[in-house]
Amino acid sequence: MRVVVWTAVALVGAGAWSVLALSRGEEISAAWLIFAALASYAIGYRFYARFISYRVLRVDDTRATPAERLNNGTDFHPTDRRVLYGHHFAAIAGAGPLVGPVLAAQMGYLPGTIWIILGVIFAGAVQDMVVLFFSMRRDGRSLGQMAREEIGPVGGVAALVAVLAIMVILLAVLAMVVVNALADSPWGAFSLVMTIPIALFMGCYLRYLRPGRVMETSAIGVVLLLLAIAGGGWVNEHPVLSELFHFSHNELTFGLIIYGFVASVLPVWLLLAPRDYLSTFMKVGVVALLAVSIIVTMPTLRLPAFTDFAFNGEGPVFAGSLFPFVFITIACGALSGFHSLISSGTTPKLIEKESQVRMIGYGSMLTESFVAVMALVAACVIDPGVYFAMNMPAGALGDTVQSAAAAVTQLGFTVTPETLQSTAAMIEENSVLARTGGAPTFALGAALIFSEVSAIFGAAMTAFWYHFAVMFEALFILTTVDAGTRVGRFMLQDTLGNIYKPMRDVSWKPGLWLTSALVVAGWGYFLWAGVNDPLGGINQLFPLFGIANQLLAAVALAVCTTLLIKSGRAKYAWVTLVPLAWDAVVTLTASWQKVFSSDPAIGFFAQRAQYVEALENGETSLGAAQSVEQMRQVVVNTTVDGILAAVFALLVIVILVDAARVWVKALRAGGRLPTTETPHVPSRLWAPSGLIATREERATARQLAEAGAGSGTGAEPAGTAER
């Protein structure tokens, strides 16, 4: 019976993949993409993840997890696997998987699809699960600590620098996505501004009126948020208010910088905690809504499988050809180094049974990957001409719909000025041109899908859905900006604390303000430079963000490989070594091209040289830069970006060399070196391993419940869940 089911799954997957790969020239249904993804995930989870957990990691349910041993009722306590799965998913998934796939769609739907699905099965989900496992075996140690203890101080420092760098670039890129989505959009700006009073109200309500009533407060918050989005439509029509909420790019940039600073020094209960509740609620809700809507409507993919940009490297959204840039652009959803911080943070301290790392680590990442697939679908249901008009830098499009339509048509995607105008009118925006950053494109695609569903009930409400989706992304991003600034600040306080002791005291106000200001200034600079970059900030900075994220993945995978070798499992080290090698090749090739490519569209320094030469020749405009001042700006930006790309590449090499040194040492020592694993303590708990308990597990649960009736926890005898 089981064999029949899995054969059927494999056949569905193979069928869907062949439709995706073989269709040329005709438009196909998104259903094929969804089926290919789901069937592949099922097979990956059932066979590969199972192999990793039982053969490679050798999860041991007789061993007590840190949650059981160190249970303190808060930070450490055995948490129901389904709750923890939700927790972990909410912590790893944000705006990232909604942005990368949209940008990568410029090469067609196929490159992105293949990387998202294969990447998650063989790299991303493996990284998340293995890091979670090793951290769990070490009382929930962080990635940085593990790098220091298992590789050495050099690897440890490199990991720390990588985390800080990615934080700064990540926050700048995400904030830029918000700026591009909300500039010149009174509707969007109004609803985003309203989230601040809503969060403040929720914070006070939870603090003073109804402590602990999180669900109730979140429900009130969601209703207020929907009202704010609906109210945005009214503001947009209002002559005075629409002026008041009409912000330019630079006004929004400085608004966000100030907001980021203030939010990160306010107490958590006032702003961050309620905002977090709200984003978790929205995240799970919208992801579910989108999945159902896509399955109900099964839209047609209007973008081809491949565009010419996949091979000629001249794409307008980001430069460079398929390899390596698709693998850099799509990080979240396929392989995201950032996740290793979550997998070695809160989650390992809450996990109930070792065997659950498969469901929580691997399973959550598969879910995020599915979100990325849905984002890709959303980008592909849009008219390709409109897609490019939204994602090309403003400098390349000109100021009018006529010039934009001409620029897009020149790329080989016909679009009329009327289509661009009517698309903007449909979502009640002034313009859809150069709304780069992925969020508006995703929002438009999602709005088309949602409105098709709501049209069944008699109201398309496309404009409402568009702003709903923009709002939803902006909400995540503001939460990430606030939380990320805090994390960066704590790291900085810790580092500066080595020089000046009081810095380490996290409640010392001057230190807190200074370090917050430094972190905000860090990402604020890149945000400002990106927003004003004549060549387009997303075009220039997104590759750097991808490289930084994959750099962190290299650290995580190097730590995992080191631990596999040191614990005598060298014959299985390929499980993390292969993704590490792939990640290193991708990151180093991308950095190499960004630094050394002689094509000015790709290489930062080639670009710099071009502009320097033009300035020396007394030219006053070049390409998208229309003035000497803008040309100077390009020179500064390309210098900074080029140096960063080089530094990232060096860090990858440092980590790889340092890790390889430890591998050789361990192999010479007979394939085993002491690690910091905590000793085996017998577990007294029992719990199922997977999402849905098997028949045998349910029987065991019943037996245990009867035996332990009245104990409250029902956790008397120890049992293993070898399944």
Place this chain on the structure above:
Amino acid sequence: MTADTGAAPGGRAPLGALRRPLSRIRAALREGWQIARGITGERAYEIYLEHHRRTHPGVPAMGEREFWRWYVDRGDTHPGSRCC
């Protein structure tokens, strides 16, 4: 804690009743609700209280309001990471 601790105290229906579809649905809904509460973090106080009673019997526990203040304010000194 076992398989069903995500469910409410008393969320486990008697075995015989489980066979009746209506109460089965009700039990599943109740379980789903408790999982949702767990994900949003609403069960933190219950978990603390249960743990406190088991490990420090006789010692008075924090009150609900006091607990939530302490619980949320930890975020000021122990930041949690959020991903992209």
